[in-house]
Amino acid sequence: MRVQQTQLKGPARIPSDPIQRAWIALGRVSQAIREEVDQALKAAKLPDTTWYTVLWELERAGKPTRPKDLAIPLFILPYQLSRLVDRMEEDGLVKRIACPEDKRGHLLEPTDAGYAMRRQMWAVYAPAMDDAMNRIGDEEALVLAQLLNKLGGVNYPVPPKP
Amino acid sequence: MRVQQTQLKGPARIPSDPIQRAWIALGRVSQAIREEVDQALKAAKLPDTTWYTVLWELERAGKPTRPKDLAIPLFILPYQLSRLVDRMEEDGLVKRIACPEDKRGHLLEPTDAGYAMRRQMWAVYAPAMDDAMNRIGDEEALVLAQLLNKLGGVNYPVPPKP
DNA sequence: GCTCATTTGTTGCATATGCAACATAGGAGG
């Protein structure tokens, strides 16, 4: 008996030219933009965007949060978050507090210095993002966001915020 | 005398909501897509996309090429390329050959194993890219590529190729 | 031709990262 083979897992699919162009552009431009912003933060002697996102997610949650509930939206692996929190804790930006319902884990919460740091970072992050993205207008940005989200199968909103 | 201050370096520009959404989508989706493809290569016990790009750029050049002429299109720093070539040379995929006109540097050229490896990688890379990008159609991909290139201030074509 | 700044590439060292193994707690099934 013969299995249908027309499009489903046909042998060696080659991406179409438009797909290849999108792939390349995605890789290059995302790298360039990210580096531009990270560079601005580094120049201001501030931590990078990963730290910002952790602080912001914790702040946005509005209550102490478990690492596992952070790892998923952050798209990072547990062990990455573990060491990230190590460093942030060393720098006094977050604290691990005991978790009553599950003694394995703990809850993460920004310290006062953590809240302050996020605000300080945003003062650099926001203009840098604006600079890095200023070649496209708002209408284009919206189309871009929608296309990217479709590509990623996502429909989050969630802007970083002041 | 007073300097114009209306839009040029006005204090603390906040990115518009569409810009913020585009920024977030760009970060998340590019990461997700890249990881998906890198994962496919890793699962096939092949080197990652960086190696592919080096091999492909060398092959595309059609002649032995200086590191400095590669570093720019690859968007990587000289010392990164230096060690990358170290590893690729160890694996017998490229060779450094003496450069007649400039004794500081050398010319890079794929070995036979290097050409073979690029072909072998493409057999995994291409379907993985196709899978990762299959949520958008060709027309959308083209719009996406154009928007990204405008955002990055770029107008390369250059698809990877079989 | 000599000197010096620049270009090109590499490397020592401290830090960061990925992976697999580990530790510990929770929860299901008996």
Added chain:
DNA sequence: CCTCCTATGTTGCATATGCAACAAATGAGC
């Protein structure tokens, strides 16, 4: 309660990375 499987984090170790210092060669100005 006991056992075993899963979930949640952490860590040892090998490797990779960023940065700044370095080496070597070129080329410009005198």
